[in-house]
Amino acid sequence: AQKVTQAQTEISVVEKEDVTLDCVYETRDTTYYLFWYKQPPSGELVFLIRRNSFDEQNEISGRYSWNFQKSTSSFNFTITASQVVDSAVYFCALNAGGTSYGKLTFGQGTILTVHP
Amino acid sequence: DTEVTQTPKHLVMGMTNKKSLKCEQHMGHRAMYWYKQKAKKPPELMFVYSYEKLSINESVPSRFSPECPNSSLLNLHLHALQPEDSALYLCASSHSLVQPQHFGDGTRLSIL
Numbered sequence: 423a424q425k426v427t428q429a430q431t432e433i434s435v436v437e438k439e440d441v442t443l444d445c446v447y448e449t450r451d452t453t454y455y456l457f458w459y460k461q462p463p464s465g466e467l468v469f470l471i472r473r474n475s476f477d478e479q480n481e482i483s484g485r486y487s488w489n490f491q492k493s494t495s496s497f498n499f500t501i502t503a504s505q506v507v508d509s510a511v512y513f514c515a516l517n518a519g520g521t522s523y524g525k526l527t528f529g530q531g532t533i534l535t536v537h538p
Numbered sequence: 539d540t541e542v543t544q545t546p547k548h549l550v551m552g553m554t555n556k557k558s559l560k561c562e563q564h565m566g567h568r569a570m571y572w573y574k575q576k577a578k579k580p581p582e583l584m585f586v587y588s589y590e591k592l593s594i595n596e597s598v599p600s601r602f603s604p605e606c607p608n609s610s611l612l613n614l615h616l617h618a619l620q621p622e623d624s625a626l627y628l629c630a631s632s633h634s635l636v637q638p639q640h641f642g643d644g645t646r647l648s649i650l
Contacts, residue, residue, distance in 0.1 A: 455636050465626060467581070467641040474636075513580055517636060524569060524635035525594055528580035 424449045426516050428529035435504055436537050443499045443532045445514030451475075454518030456490065456497045457526070462510040473497060504536045541565055542642035544629050550648045553619060559645050561612040561629030569635050570612040572604060573628040575644070581628055587612060588635055619649045 425448040435441050447456065458470040471481060473490050481488050485502045501508055511533050515526040542563045551557050561570065569588045573581035586594035587606045601623075603615040612629055626646050630639040 457638060459641075464643075465646075466643045467628065467630075469638045469640060472638045522594070524571070524586040524588065524632075525583050525596075526581075526639065531580055 424451075424454075424516050424518050424522075424525075424527040426514050426527055426529035428512075428514055428532050430532045431530070432533040432535070434535045434537065437505060438503050439536075440500060440502050441504050441534065441536075443501075443512050443514075443534070445497045445499065445529060447495050447497065447514070447516045449516060449518045451518040454516060457515040457517065458488065458497075458499050459513045459515060460510045461513065461531070467513070470499075501534075504534075506536050506538055509534060509536045542629055542631055542640055544627075544642035544645050546645060547643065548646045548648075550650060551616070551619065552650050553621075555619075556615070556617045558616065559614040559627055559629075559647075561614075561631075561642060562610055563631040563640075564610055565631065565633075565640070566609075567631035567633050567640075568609060569632045569637075569639075570606060571630040571632075571639060572612070572614050573630065573641075575626045575628055585614075586635070593635075616647075619647075621649050623647065624649045 427446045454475045456473045460468045487500045489498045511531045513531045514529045545560045572584040575581040583596050584598045585604045590606045601618050605613040626644045628644045630641045632639045
């Protein structure tokens with residue numbers, strides 16, 4: 423069975439602070455894919471990043487960076503110098519399981535509020 | 539603007555009505571999905587189509603009936619829904635079952 427845990431239900435920061443969103447996953451499959459999605463108040467889910475289980479290289483994209491560690495089954499997401507527009511719900515998701523490929527298992531989400 | 543288009547954006551229907559939700563993409567994706575999302579919860583997968591064939595049905599009640607007429611279109615036919623079916627229904631598509639899924643804006647469905 424696949425499971426994703428986002429232990430932080432809500433985070434509140436002031437603009438320009440750095441913030442890290444935690445994601446821990448569980449799977450018995452050796453090949454799997456991890457994702458982060460952003461859901462702003464308007465409702466659409468926006469894809470941010472995909473990482474496969476064979477690629478532990480960290481990634482940076484502008485103010486966003488991701489730290490994938492197989493040893494701790496974690497795929498954490500850091501926003502540097504946060505902005506009000508970063509306010510949203512962030513979901514970590516796992517895609518694994520042979521015949522179940524295509525099924526995204528989502529974490530419960532972390533509500534991020536960035537205050538001016 | 540998203541590249542996955544869902545219509546209608548809002549739908550209010552009675553429990554005896556029949557309606558359909560539509561989803562369209564022109565990105566050449568061969569996998570399409572329906573999700574249901576309740577307020578303050580993550581999306582829950584309902585159906586997966588791969589190359590126009592149903593590959594996953596997450597034990598969804600038969601009052602929800604998916605249809606994939608071609609590789610660009612995905613429908614969700616609704617009949618005799620219950621008030622608890624009120625939710626945001628999201629459609630997504632991807633190049634393959636392991637590629638990132640791209641979501642539409644969703645249809646907000648209310649059952650009276």
